[in-house]
Amino acid sequence: MKKTANIIKLTDKHVARTYGRLPLALVRGKGCYVWDAEGKKYLDCVTGLAVDNLGHCHPEVVKAIRKQAGTLIHVSNLYHIEPQSRLAKDLTRLSFAGKVFFCNSGTEANEAAIKLARKHSTDQGYNNRFEILTFTNSFHGRTLGSLSATAQTKFHSGFKPLLSGFKYVRFNDIDAVAKAVSQKTCAVLIEPVQGEGGVNIPDKQFLKDLRQLCRDNGLLLIFDEVQTGFGRTGALFAYERFGVKPDVITLAKALGGGMAIGAMMATDEVMKSFVPGTHAATFGGNPLACAAAQAALDVVAQKPFLKNVRETGDYFAKQLKSLAKQHPVVKEVRGLGMMLAMELKVPGMPVLNDCMEKGILINCVQNTTLRFLPPLIIKRKEIDTLIQTVSESLSRLES
Numbered sequence: 001m002k003k004t005a006n007i008i009k010l011t012d013k014h015v016a017r018t019y020g021r022l023p024l025a026l027v028r029g030k031g032c033y034v035w036d037a038e039g040k041k042y043l044d045c046v047t048g049l050a051v052d053n054l055g056h057c058h059p060e061v062v063k064a065i066r067k068q069a070g071t072l073i074h075v076s077n078l079y080h081i082e083p084q085s086r087l088a089k090d091l092t093r094l095s096f097a098g099k100v101f102f103c104n105s106g107t108e109a110n111e112a113a114i115k116l117a118r119k120h121s122t123d124q125g126y127n128n129r130f131e132i133l134t135f136t137n138s139f140h141g142r143t144l145g146s147l148s149a150t151a152q153t154k155f156h157s158g159f160k161p162l163l164s165g166f167k168y169v170r171f172n173d174i175d176a177v178a179k180a181v182s183q184k185t186c187a188v189l190i191e192p193v194q195g196e197g198g199v200n201i202p203d204k205q206f207l208k209d210l211r212q213l214c215r216d217n218g219l220l221l222i223f224d225e226v227q228t229g230f231g232r233t234g235a236l237f238a239y240e241r242f243g244v245k246p247d248v249i250t251l252a253k254a255l256g257g258g259m260a261i262g263a264m265m266a267t268d269e270v271m272k273s274f275v276p277g278t279h280a281a282t283f284g285g286n287p288l289a290c291a292a293a294q295a296a297l298d299v300v301a302q303k304p305f306l307k308n309v310r311e312t313g314d315y316f317a318k319q320l321k322s323l324a325k326q327h328p329v330v331k332e333v334r335g336l337g338m339m340l341a342m343e344l345k346v347p348g349m350p351v352l353n354d355c356m357e358k359g360i361l362i363n364c365v366q367n368t369t370l371r372f373l374p375p376l377i378i379k380r381k382e383i384d385t386l387i388q389t390v391s392e393s394l395s396r397l398e399s
């Protein structure tokens with residue numbers, strides 16, 4: 001444990017303590033696996049929080065990064081950037097969107113969407129229509145705009161006053177949304193499947209009704225697909241699985257195949273409100289991040305790849321549901337594609353710790369919900385190993 005202990009000591013001494021870290025230092029990754037500083041191997045069902053969708057160090061992504069790193073790493077958006085224009089062409093070809101704004105993270109993508117919604121409203125001639133509806137248990141990021149959009153008080157504590165102009169509405173409740181709309185409302189921002197909030201999947205009809213309500217009231221429908229994007233739910237974007245097209249979508253996490261990159265996309269019509277001078281990001285759409293994202297997108301956007309995600313995800317969900325039948329401590333299993341959760345009637349940390357001990361990394365949200373975000377390339381045999389391990393841990397909890 002000497003290497004790990006040294007790393008932990010350095011972190012504790014010199015890194016801001018914003019994270020509740022597990023006593024593990026990860027130093028290498030390949031495919032579905034990561035290794036800690038002591039050489040112990042783990043099946044990674046956290047994937048850097050839905051970032052490493054293709055597994056670690058996917059050969060195509062590594063090749064693209066190596067090539068681009070030796071060619072051009074960064075230039076300003078004062079100039080045209082070839083990898084950025086190519087990536088934007090493919091992202092728009094593969095989605096409802098007409099134009100892309102590039103940034104570096106999920107929270108930044110949401111900040112861009114908030115600004116676009118306000119600017120679009122202003123451009124339509126409204127001078128007092130700025131309010132955005134968001135939902136209970138949502139998560140949109142940590143910068144002040146996105147934090148204000150996030151309807152979970154635990155994240156707000158100590159940071160008041162928040163940015164004004166957000167109204168929180170009960171998730172999956174169309175009547176509540178209809179009631180909340182006022183003369184001031186310009187947009188609705190929602191995760192099509194809530195991630196941090198516990199993998200909460202709305203009714204298909206709710207999102208369809210929300211689409212109609214936005215259309216009827218002239219509101220922009222913004223989907224935060226930072227976590228659900230790039231194959232996670234078994235389609236390139238989760239909106240496809242619900243058959244509902246938003247006007248704006250925010251992306252990050254898995255977009256870069258592991259590199260930091262975010263994007264906010266919108267229809268041509270809506271994105272007209274972003275003109276020179278309205279918004280910017282120095283690193284946004286830099287050559288290196290775009291080259292990595294292009295390589296990742298080329299893999300994840302393939303139909304057989306996505307079909308396999310749906311099939312393997314269904315298998316994973318089925319196995320979790322059979323665990324739920326055997327273990328009274330399980331409250332509910334939820335999932336769409338490879339975004340899965342098992343809610344317990346008790347805190348989930350003991351299960352997480354048991355799994356870590358046995359060489360499997362999983363995540364726990366909202367205290368009692370085990371969240372599984374496996375690499376999309378995971379095999380059934382690996383899922384079986386995880387199920388067996390979780391089952392043993394649940395038995396221990398119950399004894």
Ligand SMILES: *Cc1c(COP(=O)(O)O)cnc(C)c1O
Pocket residue numbers: 104105106107108110139140141142191195196224225226227228252253
């Ligand atoms: C992770 C996440 C964010 C924030 O992304 P960062 O890159 O950490 O800023 C925003 N929205 C959703 C749905 C997320 O899961």
